[in-house]
Amino acid sequence: MASPSHDSSRLDNTLAVIRTLRDRGPVARVDLGTLNGISSATVTSISAELLHQGLITELPPDTPRPNGRGRPKTLIQLAPEAACVICIKLSINELQLVVGDYAGQMQHSEHHAIDTLALTADELIALLEEKIAEVRSTALASHRRLVGICLAVQGVVSSHSGTLIWSPALRFRNAPLSALLAERFDCPVLLENDANCIASVLAAQPAYAGYPNLVVIMLGYGIGMSVLIDGVPFLGANGSAAEFGHSKYQPGGALCACGKRGCIEAYTSDYALYRAASDVIELPAGDSAHPSEPQMQALTQLALQGHPEAVRIFAEAGRALGYGMANLLALFNPDLVLITGSGVRGFTAMHDAMQDAISEALVTELIGPTRIASCPWDRDMTCLGGIAITLQATDPQLLMGST
Amino acid sequence: MASPSHDSSRLDNTLAVIRTLRDRGPVARVDLGTLNGISSATVTSISAELLHQGLITELPPDTPRPNGRGRPKTLIQLAPEAACVICIKLSINELQLVVGDYAGQMQHSEHHAIDTLALTADELIALLEEKIAEVRSTALASHRRLVGICLAVQGVVSSHSGTLIWSPALRFRNAPLSALLAERFDCPVLLENDANCIASVLAAQPAYAGYPNLVVIMLGYGIGMSVLIDGVPFLGANGSAAEFGHSKYQPGGALCACGKRGCIEAYTSDYALYRAASDVIELPAGDSAHPSEPQMQALTQLALQGHPEAVRIFAEAGRALGYGMANLLALFNPDLVLITGSGVRGFTAMHDAMQDAISEALVTELIGPTRIASCPWDRDMTCLGGIAITLQATDPQLLMGST
DNA sequence: GGTATTTATTTTAGTGTCTAAATTAAATGT
DNA sequence: ACATTTAATTTAGACACTAAAATAAATACC
Known part of the structure; x- marks a missing residue:
């Protein structure tokens, strides 16, 4: 019932900073402070740590930016190569694979026409393993690690357990997709409803x-x-x-x-x-x-x-x-x-x-x-949302892991 | 969007302790610690403060309690007289007034048969003022202060603005009840839907x-x-x-x-x-x-x-x-x-x-x-819920106020 | 009855995180 | 050149928490 706080404020604040950078691109330390309601001393401390871990970079000071009086802002931004995620959108007769970088941007996208209704659960898993493995090997050439995979599926999914309950694109039901892929690729595999992915993108606008x-x-x-x-x-x-x-x-x-x-x-x-x-x-x-x-x-x-x-x-x-x-x-x-x-x-x-x-x-x-x-329809929103959700979900582990 | 934490953990922990005491009656410090995931050193510090403020009391050590080996637990409990709240349940043809003490217990209850559908907004307010004033004067004889009033209404209410939007018990609509009563009685007046009050009680069981x-x-x-x-x-x-x-x-x-x-x-x-x-x-x-x-x-x-x-x-x-x-x-x-x-x-x-x-x-x-x-129906649940909601809502001010 | 054991509470010492204020840095304006 | 402005960093101090030690208050055992 009641479950109050230990001292998790440093992690919270670090995640908030990362999130702000992902949502708004390069931001100066002062602004990170005011946007998140923390002092700029704290931002200095947090960003020093993130810089050390290679998760963010400072923009070169000569970058054109709106100047006024005073010392110019040094913008910091997420390092795109710090990590990548793969998002797979599964809809009727189509598989879309997308690679997202640590800044949340789409780096690669490919579509495959697949007769999804003809697949068995095992065939789907084999297909996903194959396609993900391909995409992963190219992605890892330019990114330090793969932190997560997202399956964005039309239909009913149990995100918590990683089980696909029912999808209009598939004939089988109740398939524990996440667990199998997570083991194969040694990273968290999120199972998300496609509408939730899209909604997350829209809500951030x-x-x-x-x-x-x-x-x-x-x-x-x-x-x-x-x-x-x-x-x-x-x-x-x-x-x-x-x-x-x-x-x-x-x-x-x-x-x-x-x-x-x-x-x-x-x-x-x-x-x-x-x-x-x-x-x-x-x-x-x-x-x-x-x-x-x-x-x-x-x-x-x-x-x-x-x-x-x-x-x-x-x-x-x-x-x-x-x-x-x-x-x-x-x-x-x-x-x-x-x-x-x-x-x-x-x-x-x-x-x-x-x-x-x-x-x-x-x-x-x-x-x-x-x-x-x-609101106009953009077919890529699903994967953009999947990328954002996955990065946000895996950030805590990424921060803890590289301590 | 993102809005992380300052150092509010002391307040959070204090509120959690109070809430546990309200939900479960007298509890020892050790147990308050384990129930809320905080160290008993912290509970000692929090309870010392609450004791000083007169919001809790220690039970006399001779109180019969399950004994085993070791130093016996000293149970602490909320001080009923530290504060009171008044909850008014407004339903069709009936007005119920209840006084709750700081421990969340019902101290007094009265029912009035009222032709609610015949009332104008002004008449309702006048009626409420009169009844509340009566009940308050007796309640203040045994309680240090009135910290809040709750109106539990059947119908559609805007809790945030304190406006009654529509009730089957009343002919008029869109009445800003909270503001008027809050000014009259100089304390927060919560406007709640009756179902939310009941649900809060059930959920705590x-x-x-x-x-x-x-x-x-x-x-x-x-x-x-x-x-x-x-x-x-x-x-x-x-x-x-x-x-x-x-x-x-x-x-x-x-x-x-x-x-x-x-x-x-x-x-x-x-x-x-x-x-x-x-x-x-x-x-x-x-x-x-x-x-x-x-x-x-x-x-x-x-x-x-x-x-x-x-x-x-x-x-x-x-x-x-x-x-x-x-x-x-x-x-x-x-x-x-x-x-x-x-x-x-x-x-x-x-x-x-x-x-x-x-x-x-x-x-x-x-x-x-x-x-x-x-689930069997108990007509008093509404007011019990209103009391609990009101105490929980007003606790932060009570703590800040008496610092 | 005295001592060991057990459990609860308090005290102590130390850590982590935050902020305000002071300092340093890097620009523009006059 | 120097004042002004704004950004970032450093410093000093406050707060809240915890682990461990100390103290308190009971029972168990011989």
Whole structure:
């Protein structure tokens, strides 16, 4: 219950300094002090230590910087080569591998088209081992060590235990991925939900700072969500919190990929939209259960141009989204809901029906002050987020280890 | 973003000691050390200070206690008279006033039958001022000072700003209650949701320890909920989070007291059950929009005894509750859901339909490890919780003030 | 009954971390 | 050249914690 503090303040302050440097690039010692509420004497002491460990470097004093009167600031920055992490994004039919440096920047990225639904658990592990080993050997040429690996997976994961519980990209379930890879590569392997990775990146952006309760909804092949409370993803008991896509719109309603009926996802996801449309509209050929990006763009265009059936389908999707959102507002009362993911392409066509549904569902007192906004989709955000999360998680060990 | 620690560890440790004493009664210094992970030298130092301030006392050494070998433990305990708090529970047609001592025990309790729905905001404030003033004068005869007042209200409150946003017990809205009373009585006035008060009490019970993500649902005239994450109520942006009663079961469904349709409350609350029943069953006379406890008990008896219409109505309520619960499981993934409130009297009659609805709504992966249990209803829990919350909130000032 | 043993509490000595203030460093302005 | 400004470092001191030693207060055993 109660569990107070020993003297962990040096570690806390060091981590805060590193985090500030990672979030904002080169910063001077004075500013590190004011930003983190510590004296510059302490910053001097901390940075001396980090300099000694090779985790940071001073920028050469001749670097162009805004000068005024007085002694110029000496900016310090994280040493990119001090460490690296590998992030693997696993989504339906695609594997993305990315190398991030100690400053959190993406150094290398590669995509592989994989028939993920055909893989067994063992085949997936073998594939991951192979790809990671390749990427690692090149990464280690320019970085001192590999401090962590992140698996960013669409679906339900138990971050704490490192077990993949269920993913729409895979046929098998309950696979303890982290443990096996951690042993093979001798470093921590984090298993993260893709939406949490994306949300972490968005939350760090200045535009979305100052929203302590942030909900991020990802529209796409499925519907993902992340709830950040003071910047920390809310995970729940076993990591399967924030499964917005499978919260209910209509008991006994449309069939969802999960096998149940009436989920928001069964109305608002790519496959749901395409399924509803292919009955009544002539659309590009292809796998209608797993519509491709061009297929979805064609459908979305129809809706945006006013095709009556397409308009109706997107409105119904928006209505389901709105009812789901009403539950979010009632239960989480967030400061901000951000809607992103590849499915934002059609958000304009859903927006009005969504707003109407929210007003229909909730009295104004319960809608509260929540701001709802959409946000352009950048496919690399997942891995950037995975890198940031992994570096932050492994920093304590890195600091302790090199003492 | 980042905001690390100064040297607040003395305050933290002192608060932890006080909290342990409040939760567990008299404890020896050694045990305070091990329970809180601090050395007993530190406990000696902290308790010397608290003794000096008169906030704790040592128990006389002859007090009967389990003896073994070695020097006997000297138990210390909070001094009840060091301070007091007043907690007022405002619910429909009733006002309860309670005085709590510094050890968190209830010292005095009184109930007043009030036609709350007839009150204007000004009349409520006047009434509260009068009642609080009375109770305070007697409380101050035996306690050194009044450190805080707690208003535990059924409905939506903004704890941070001290504004009552909406309550089913009152006709007016958006009343800044805390500020006015705080000025009048010259002490902090906390505004809390009644469900959060109850949940805090339950979470402190040993039986429910070890559930970091705890959801408490209160069935009764309305439906309340509290989400505790590591023992702390989740409030959201303006305090109106956890409005489970107004999350949706059926778009366009039954009419709710809030004016919208399809809320869980419109199926599962006392008034909803009684409304559904009074159409088809002969029931005791009375205000069917605000059924009394005897009225509800009569109806519940019918369902438990197998009256077909009553059974059907409770099953439908259970189904709505189950669908709502499914959303909770998907979105919060709690370790434990506790169902309490006066409405637990009918929980047995809802249980099976609730479980069926959950299975119908969610795949097992998303139901996860959550345990669902009911818990007997004790009407005094609200004020006990309000006292505990208020003491905990005001302890820092009390410590700083008397330095 | 006296002494050893056990356990609780307090005292002592020492460490780590922080800050304010003083000092040093490195620029610009006049 | 020298005053001014701002940054970074050094110094001196305060606080809080812990481990270990000392003290206190009981029981156990002979």
